[in-house]
Amino acid sequence: MFKKKPQIKNLSPLRSSDRRKLADQIIADYKVHVPTLEEIDPTWSAAESQAPQTTQNPTPALSATRSSLVPETCLSARFTTHAGPNATLVSGTVYVGAQPGQEERILWIQYGKEAKLYPTVYTLWRNPGLVPLLHTPDFVIDKLRSGADLMTPGLVGGPPWPEKAKPGAVVAVAGLEHPSVPVWVGVCKIDVSSLGRVQGAKGAALEGVHWERDEIWNWSQTGSGGRAAPERIEGWELEMASIGDGVGQLDLDDDDEDGQEEGGVALESSATAEGDRAAADEPPEDEPEREPEKEPTTAEVDEAFVEAFLYAVYNAKKNGEPPHYGLDFPIQPSFLIANMIQPHLRFPNQHYTIKKTSWKNTKKFIKYLDKSALVKSKDRNGGETVILDIDFTDERIRTFTPYRLPKPKPTQQSAAAQDTDDNHQSSAANGGGGGDPSLGQKLTIQTLYRASSKLVPDLIPSKTTFYTSSQISAFLKKYLEIHPELTKDTSSARFVKLDPFIANNILSSNASISDTRTLAAGEIARDALLKRILDDSHLCVPHWLLLRGKQSYDPENPDPSLKPRSGPPPHVSITVEKRSGTKVATKISGLELFGINPHLLGPELQKKCAGSASVGQLVGGKPGMLEIMVQGDQRDVLEKELARRGVDRRWIIVEDKTKKKGGKK
Incomplete structure (x- = not known):
């Protein structure tokens, strides 16, 4: 978040009471264990250790x-900064x-x-065990600093993983060279545990x-720059054996064709032979063609991509009905890669990505197919x-010979990381929080509607209801029944005559040309x-x-918990705009009013759109109002995802x- 230097206003000291409240909030949020007097000194009486401690007279352990x-x-100070790709x-x-x-x-x-x-890392270096500590190779740490x-395959050292690494939890990451020194702070997007x-x-x-x-690490009042990390910190609980075992199992997906700025880390190193053998959990006779041990040539990757496209079209033609065989046109680049190419590749590994082809991006690949x-x-x-x-x-599609596709490797990801329509049900069944x-x-x-005093009490009984x-x-119908003379001798049964109340209180409230004509005619249609x-x-x-759900509002017996809001109804805003050059991005905001958490929707959109998705403060919006930015023109995908969350078109x-x-037109 702090790639760019923040603007930090003047620092002001915290009052002692505010400092204690802040510390107590941190202790509660991070479940910091504060030793009791009995734990420190077993000779301390149980009655004395259980005596209530006031804020002004805390235990020595709590003060420390x-x-x-x-x-x-x-000290504290407000800050502003600009973060994210936009x-x-x-x-x-x-x-x-x-x-x-x-x-x-x-x-x-x-x-x-x-x-x-x-x-910050300074706090973690001083307070071991404050948050769950995860590990990744050191060359990944270098990329994280950008x-x-x-990404999920970049994690090493598990299973098992720290139990507290739940969705939304704050975690720290250390490299394998200095595994007890956290150098990166983040938030779990999935249930890592x-x-x-x-x-x-x-x-x-x-x-x-x-x-x-x-820039946060680098800040200091003296301008001396950041402080270097220590070589080792005692206190962090490590399982060095499990960390070493996970190094050979790195296979991070990197299929973003445009090289996004804010995307995840991609690992270019291949897995070790021991990791490959460990991953081979299927009998040899059930395995499809074995993946090549050496890195394929560019021509071989090109051929695999074209074959995957032919396979996808062959399957669509076999299972669909003409003329489009179940495919929705136009087909966007993200859909082509995520739904047609990747599921039909012979060898879905780090060597077979769009960047390894001679085209380098999806646009040139589509041009080649054209x-x-x-x-x-x-x-x-x-x-x-x-x-x-x-x-x-085409002859190449009609004569295509299908090949055996690799079976997907099972993973035990949480419901938040699964790209399925029964995501929510699975999570609820398993009791997961993701x-x-x-x-x-x-x-x-x-x-x-709340009536103004012009309509009360002649037409509407109350102006507060x-x-x-x-x-x-x-x-209105009851008013006309009470005044039957208004419906007699009109030009049509649909019209009513104007009386002083209708003419002065209704038609004269905001005079317009149509109202003037109505007043001249002396009558108006009921509708x-x-x-x-x-x-x-x-x-x-x-x-x-x-x-929400089965909620209902009865004006005669209103629910106190339901308070109508003035103004026009809320809406979700989707904006498609250019980022830089010819790149296009789609922004979505206004989700919070509909009970949608942008931090949960963002990762889902990243998978659905096969591109980067970032969450940040809404420019020009109130503090705390967020927007999601997705790579490419993704308005159709966004509308479908919003519909799944109850948002009407x-x-x-x-x-x-x-x-x-x-x-010019």
């Missing part, structure tokens, strides 16, 4: 723990303190409206927050190339009168309610900024 986490000379604005608070014999450093970070505090997320073998797994496991050598007369492609606005049609009658609670939710937006449009229609009442905010102020506003403005 507080000072270790938040020194007595702690340089989104992030704001928050930093807490600065000096440990004995050392200069002041940033010890804790708090950003947005989150109450959670994130420790701001990348840690329930993982099995990580070889062959896909997706990001940890999202980076802070690391050694970033030149080979297999597909018809087109360049969209923004430089993205899509497939408009496939020649299903499921997305917004999946499958049913949402309803109900519009209510919220009414539905059907209730207001019933009030038009009702619409006039509901559409004019001077008469009826609109409010909205978001109802009517509540989505799509803005395409890639189209040229002001062109």
Whole structure:
């Protein structure tokens, strides 16, 4: 997050009471064990050890723990910085303190409206065991320092993994050369604690927050730069044997064709022979063609990609109905790689990625298929190339001979990392905390109106009660029944005559040309009168309610927990825009009002779109309001994912900024 230098305002000292509250919050959030007097001195009486300790008179152990986490000379300051591939604005608070014999450093970070505090490496070096410690090879650490997320196959040392490494938990990462020294702080995107073998797994496991050598580490009041990490820290619980066993099982997926800036770390080193043998858990007779032991040539990778495309089209033609055989056109680059190429590769390993081909990216690969007369492609606005049609009658497709595909290697990932439609149900069944609670939710937006004093009490009984449009229609019907002279001798049965109340209080509230004509005519249609009442905010102020599941709102007996909000109903905003050059990105915001957690949806979109997805502060929005940015034009994928979470298409506003403005028609 802190690749760029943050703007830190003037530091101010914390009051003693605020420092104690901050330390107690950290102790509670991170479940820090504070030794009791009986644990320190067994001769201490149980009655005395159980006596309540006041904040002003804490135990020595509690005071020492507080000072270790938040020194007595702690200062605080607000900060702002720009993070992520789109340089989104992030704001928050930093807490600065000096440990004995050392200069002041940033010890804790708090950003947005989150109450959670994130420790820096300086705090972790002082407080071993504060968070779960995970491990990865040292060359991966170098890539993590560039701001990348840690992919699941980059984890070494398990199973078993630390029990506290649950989704949303703060964790630390150390390299294998100095396994007891954390140099990277992140947040679990999946349930790491329930993982099995990580070889062959896909997706990001940890999202980076802070690391050694970033701008937070480098900050100091004297401008002396960051402090080097120690060689060894006693106190961290390590299992060195299990760490060494996991080194040979690294196989990190790197299939982003455009080399995203904020994507995960890709490992280029192949697995050792021992790791390959350990991964071969199927009988030899059931295995498909063995993967080549040496790295294939570029021509061999090209051939594998073309064969995978032919296999995908062959399967579609075999199982689908003409004319498109179940394929939805246009086919986007992300769909081509994720749903057609990767599942049909002979050898799905680190050697067979789009970057290892002669085309280097998906756009040139599609151009090659077009030149080979297999597909018809087109360049969209923004430089993205899509497939408009496939020649299903091509001789290469009709005579294609299927080959045996490798069986997927089983992994014990959590529900949050599974790319299946029964994700939420599986998580609930297993009691895991990684499921997305917004999946499958049913949402309803109900519009209510509060009448102004112009309509009370002649038409509507109260100006403090919220009414539905059907209730207001019933009030109007009752008003006309009380005044039958308004419905007699009109030009049509649908019309009503104007009386002083309708003319002065309704039609004169916001005079327009149509109202002037109506006043001149002396009558108005019933439907038009009702619409006039509901559409004019001077008469009826609109409010909205978001109802979940079986919730309902009865205006006559309102639920106190349901409070209508004024203004137009909420919406999710999807914006497609250019990032730099010809690259296109899709942003989505406004998720929080619909009960959707951007931090849970972001990793899901990263898999669905086969590209990077970052979560950051919404530019121009309130602090704590987040937006997700996905690589490419992904509006169709986003709409489908929102529909799975109960968001109706009517509540989505799509803005395409890639189209040229002001062109001649």
